Amino acid sequence: MKWEVRCRETWLHETNPSLKLIVLVVLFFAVLFIHNPNVLINVSLALFVLFCFGTGYPANVLFWLFLPFFLVFVSTASSMMMFGEGTTTWVRWGLIHVTAESFWRGVHIGFRALALGLLGLIFSLTTRPVPLFYSLMQQLKLKPKYAYSFLAAVRLLPMMLEEFQTVRYALTVRGVPNKGVLSKVKRYAIPLLSQSIRRAQRIAVAMEAKQFSGSGQRTFYYEIGFGKYDIWLVALFAALMFVAYYMGVHYPYISIRDVR
């Protein structure tokens, strides 16, 4: 089954995965503490541009990946707008009560959800699992036991997808009625889980049979170090935050400085 999407490698792929992870986690918390909607809108737009042009994926793939996050944006923003509290009423219609305060708060929350989603997308689209875990072992001293377990699990996922397809065919062939969420979950979960659990156990035994001890001395096939792109990465995100903040404060779109 075709499950892997081909993409162009960009400079973001070349950065050190641990450093990228740390930078993006820092940004994640920074976004949580931005209360000025002007700044947040700037940050989101900048991340969106990076998402579109920095990840190296074709436009249609990006569109489908972005769609769920856009829906989250719309739903969080609209629910905050319609049911929030405030003093300057714009519309009141039954349960729905839109005020100026709640409207801007909704916009703010929506953009926050969007920015967090974009951060996650940028990371996962530009990081391959193997370099990520090698880097985590080398830079952040993650125990090999956990790193290789995750890598083995990553290998199991496409196999499970293929098996899911087969189980679906098998149930059709047997004429199993395709209804009832609970019975459906059971019919898929039992064969898929039993297969994966046994396979995981076998892989674990095979790994130990290859003298894998989970800790202790080992060498690495991939040496993950730092390069010029890592400087770019830090510089880019620092500049991005600074410009977003500066523009947000001095050239605001709206007059509200703090939505709290």
Added chain:
Amino acid sequence: MKQAIVIDRLRLKFPGSDGLLFRDLSLSIAEGEKVLLLGPSGCGKSTLLQVMAGIIPHSIDAPMKAERLERPERWGYVFQDPDAQFCMPYADEEIAFALENRSVPRREMPARIRALLDQVGLEIAPHTDIHTLSGGMKQRLALASVLALEPDVLFLDEPTALLDEEGTKAVWQTVKQVGRGKTVIIVEHKIDHVLDFVDRIVLFGRDGRIIADGEAKAVFSDYKDVIAAEGIWYPGVWDDYDRTARRRNRHQGEELLRLSHFRGFRGREAKIYVPKATVHAGEWIAVTGKNGAGKSTLLQALMQLIRTDGEYMLLGADIKRQHPLYRHIAFVFQNPEWQFVAHSVREELAYSLRLEGRPEAEIEETIACLLREFDLVEQQDQHPYQLSIGQKRRLSVAASIVAGQRLFLLDEPTFGQDAKNTFALLEMLEAHREQGAVIMMVTHDEQIVRRFATRQWVIEDGALVRDEQLEIREPVLTEGGAGQ
């Protein structure tokens, strides 16, 4: 001669089971010896192999005790399932994993990886996605990553059980080359390719005791009856089968299936094309071709699991009007577990009948009949997952054909089965064919094609390129069969 492995009075049991799997088992293997462990499934050969390697008790826990246990320092173990022994996505990374574990310096790795791939005859780029390799190539990659450990002793636990003929040959050829100078201990059910390689055979009985232990050729000829009765694939097994087989009725009946410009799609791409074909009742069609040629896709298209176009008539009516299709076509998957839907063997068989709302008395009668025919009477209350591999396969076939379908689609149903189960299954299908069913079976096994198929479809690059009637190869007749 120096001993590589010494086991003295081993006692072992599995948690949760009563009784010992081994009671005072003693065995020693000299350095450089090539040993084959033979025996019925469930006799503990694989367990013994794991004890010799130290996987039990190091990785798998089992209560065990031995007076003396000497195990090799450096060993490698190749497992049965090609998909369950790799932890990395790419071939070079997988071999590197073994090298890393031994702390081989990084700069030496690329050259060693290349050398190991050459040693096992894998002509692939080192950075190849393991997912794209065939089963035989995966097993040779497993061998390469095990050789990266520079083992003195190689343990091979049915490495070709899940491979086709071509993969099996390639793997054993490789083992013969890389096994020179090493101690090699093999558990295997298909021994055609192994027999000329091993010097010694240890034969186990059902109770885990050693029945015979000695020079390979001698044990094989002295105990051939025992070996045959246990369903082991030995050289000449088909000739022995022919001596017992009865004469076949090759009568053809009415037209069952008609295809014309028939195509099956995956997504938007046509993956299989049949220009023109008609099939009559009583035909056995062997679908052959290389891996990935589109054989399974053809069966899926005929079962309407994927989108199709062109003409497809079944039993004189357009396929779209033959709804529900499972009443007319039985489909058997490669892995029987995937299609089990009930919690006991009985219920599994009753499932399709209940779905059709047949009267309970009739259901009971049909089930009793099937349980006898497929030799599952004793297991009727067990959960399908608890059955042995052979029993699972028989149940999946029995449950699929219960509704009296006329067209049987089978995707390598004899894969990984022992000889006894294979013959039993083929005989059952043959009986249904004689009663007017059509068997369409994907297979790699030339022996089955020659003996059972009346017709062969060769699939190449997603199209039916050759459709030929096969000469009937009559088995040697016994007195019982000659009277027909």
